[in-house]
Amino acid sequence: MTGTWTLVRLILRRDRLRLALWILGIALVVWSSAASVKGLYPTQADLEAAAAPLYDNAAVIALNGPTYGIDTLGGQIVFQVGSFGYVVMALMGMFLVGRHTRADEEEGRTELLRATVVGRTAPVTAVLVVATAAFALLGVLIALSVLSTGVPAAGSWLYGAAMAGFGLLFACVTAVTVQVSSHNRAALGLAGAVLGAAYVLRAIGDIGSGTLSWLSPMGWAQAARPFAGDAWWTLGLLAAGCVALVAVAFVLLGIRDLGGGLVPPRPGPADASRALTTPVGLAVRLQRAALIGWVAGLVLTGVAYGSVGNDVADLVGDNQSMEDIIAQAGGNLTDSFFSTALLTIALIAGGYAISSALRLRSEETSGRLEPVLATAVSRTRWAASHTALALVGSALAMLATGLATGITYALVAGDGGQVARLTGAALAFVPALWVLVGVAVALFGLAPRAVGVAWGALVVCLVIGLFGEIFDLPTWVRDVSPFQHVPQMPAAGFSLLPTALLLLVAGALLVAGFAGFRRRDAGAA
């Protein structure tokens, strides 16, 4: 463990901005959820009315978690942040640990450090120390956010501790998976699979008898029941899990070589297939795994939304403010629900659109662009390959998700016509996604060092799309988001003009980006 303290300072120095953004971002989401729940249900009667249809709604429970104390303000806040909040906490822990253990090892930075007076376990210990401190701070901020609505202090602190403990547990899970796989992406995938299993076990358990939930760490965190009994002892399960995982990680660390894992790397083909002949072929090869992952996740979300379509009326009950939000698109309640659901799906798909387009920049900064541009491939042709993947991929994602939502809803509602309606509604968002691709490509061509701003654009769209109504943002602010101009089908009809304008803006941004890239210096420098 020699050198741990120095490494802790190194991690803090490298990640001071990244960690601050994670912590503030999550705290802000919890705070705004708490504030919006309080705004939606100002009286105890409102809370009880909102809670009544949820108790035996299997789909919502599977998505969000158990319904402990949802007739109290604190319980309803915890339910609304729900499983999504735990997933985000886990992701923070996974990325933090992966980045400072296996990613460093893959890049050879760990070798440099370990050659100095730094013990074998120091890098893992250091990042877990940082993770513990970061989650402790985040837990406090979450508790204070919930506390600010005037709910009981004990429940607030317990909730903060459960969220923090769950995040830390997945930091420890990742500390184990980075020992197993010799590649950071695969290690994160493994930790992600554990997270997925934890989610599914809990979902099935929560719908049924609840036994399966006890096999899932997410079940342990939710069993703390803040504001509904305050079972502090379940935090002990999380702590015990952390200790056990760290012990396993240290044992594995002791039996493997630096740079190696427990799974030997597999060889690849000695020759390239026909598909790997053009820049597009290369782009497909590099991006297909990510595209499949995004589409699978979106389709599952679509299935979830489709399956609750019949219960919307019950869910909303006679809560006026809830009805206002869902009904902002007009039309009947179910159609409005799907408009809002598809908007959420499209905003998530925006994450794919931007990450896919920004592959342009990561290929450039990693030094892999130079050998390609040194062949007979023009800049435009190369840039077009990844851009095409981003455009076609986001259209594909919306098509698949629209079909999934439509087919699921058609099955529960017994109305086959819904397939085409909801698929069409999903596809209406494609031009807005293409504007996001355009923003990323324009930044890449004109201001390559500022490509991160594209993610900022998505966050702005997210805030406007999901909270614009709650925070009562002025129209001109909301109009900044391309998603705001998408015809809100199926509640409203299709309209050509805004769609055409969005396509025009996307096209102009792409042209500007390509023109900029043709003129500027290219390469890792």
Place this chain on the structure above:
Amino acid sequence: MTSDNAPAGASGSPAIAVEGLVKTFGHVRALDGLDLQVATGEVHGFLGPNGSGKSTTIRVLLGLLRADEGHASLLGGDPWSDAVALHRRLAYVPGDVTLWPNLSGGEVIDLLGRLRGGVDRARRDVLLERFELDPTKKGRTYSKGNRQKVALVAALASDVELLLLDEPTSGLDPLMETVFQDTVREITGEGRTVLLSSHILAEVEALCDRVSIIRAGRTVEHGTLAELRHLTRTSVAVETERPADGLADLPGVHDLRAEGTRARFDVDTAQLDAVVRRLVDAGIRTLTSQPPTLEELFLRHYGDEIAHLEGRDGPGSDGRRGADGSGATADRPPTEADAPR
């Protein structure tokens, strides 16, 4: 382009002609009026310490960077505007090879070859065997030397007129360096042109017909090895029958250490004849002389600046660093560095 199909070496025009090239990154001047002439069919050594601007020059020649001032022509075309047409006729090996982590070495070699216009399968297989490279390993599992081999095989297997090699043997073991040198000799035997950037002097001496030496983004010396050797000194250790008097008074003798009948000194190669006559007069018993190496040529230009520059260098791109070093040394003329030896 009609010149696309012109046989290599057929035209009298130089393969590379660079004049007064200037490239700045922010306030840093990476290239500061660089000149470079490479004749068709020659192996041209491009020498300079880390960060002197070698990689920046090659990136300008590849059309990846746009020069701020000066003129560059490559195979008769403009490296920026004719990039695609020119790249069909050249191959490039970067100094720091990064591969796609999930593509195998064989896939990368095929891909880069196809993107250039075709792969010579037979030649690819011969090179894989010669360099003892396993093409089935994934990019992320190769060592630095093996990544370098992937880029080398991809470049050397292509049927092109010009090879731009940026420190191509960094990471290769001595055995593989020999394989590399043999392969480059084969290639130049076929009349192709090679620009070989390096700070490994033995490699340049072994392969190159002509050499350009740059420092701080500027060409400080160029010519054939024979021409440049005139500027260097020969080290002589001699034992004579009688003490050789008056050696110190001869022009061109430096660092003389005489002890009775033994003497050690350096002599300007141009003055060697007069000095040897004086030694013959004293009766030579034994004499060893070391021919001037490029090492000395190099040291004359950089002197203690090399140690200075290397002390400051971190990992990263050649061009940016070079300019950094130049800031510290630009005010010192090269003649001053080699005066007191």
